[in-house]
Amino acid sequence: MLEALASFALYFATAIVLLFVFQAVYMAVTPHRETELIKGGNVAAATAYIGALIGFVLPLASALANSVSLVDFAIWGVIAGVVQVLTWVVVRTFFYKNISESIVAGTLAPALKLAGVSVSVGILNAASMTY
Structure with missing residues (x-):
């Protein structure tokens, strides 16, 4: 039981670190x-x-659910972050060049579109990681 708890703590802590790193990179x-x-x-x-x-x-x-090791999980976690950042770049570059300005102005429709694309890509990304 203690071994399982230690494994849980290690994987969960790694997931939280990846989440904080993703947030920092995305905001940058x-x-x-x-x-x-x-x-x-x-x-x-x-x-x-x-x-x-x-x-x-x-x-x-x-x-996290499909990884075979902590390193495997971390690598796929980084890939997940890269895909999500690329989603922002692609939306801004090819589909809505002024999306940042619209978000700053508080215009909800473009933000909803970006959120929908981000979640959709995330679902596809997640499904692709079930190997």
């Missing part, structure tokens, strides 16, 4: 400041950010 990549916008009550920023978090955590959970 986006030109707007999610934390400030969300503290200021910007629903569009919160919506887009939550979509990115869910889009990351879904494949992270899949990797």
Whole structure:
């Protein structure tokens, strides 16, 4: 039992570290400041950010459930983060160049679209990690 608890703690702690690293990288990549916008009550920023978090955590959970080792889990967790950051880059580059400005302005529709794309890509990413 103690061995299982130690394994749980190690995997859970790794997942939390990956989550914090993802958040830091994601916020560094986006030109707007999610934390400030969300503290200021910007629903569009919160919506887009939550979509990115869910889009990351879904494949992270899949990797956690399907990994064969802690290193395997960590590698797939990093891949999940890269895919989610690339989702932001692709949406901004090819589909909605002014999405950051729209989010800063509090325009909800583009933020909802970004959140939906982020979650959708996360679901596909998670399903792809069931090997």
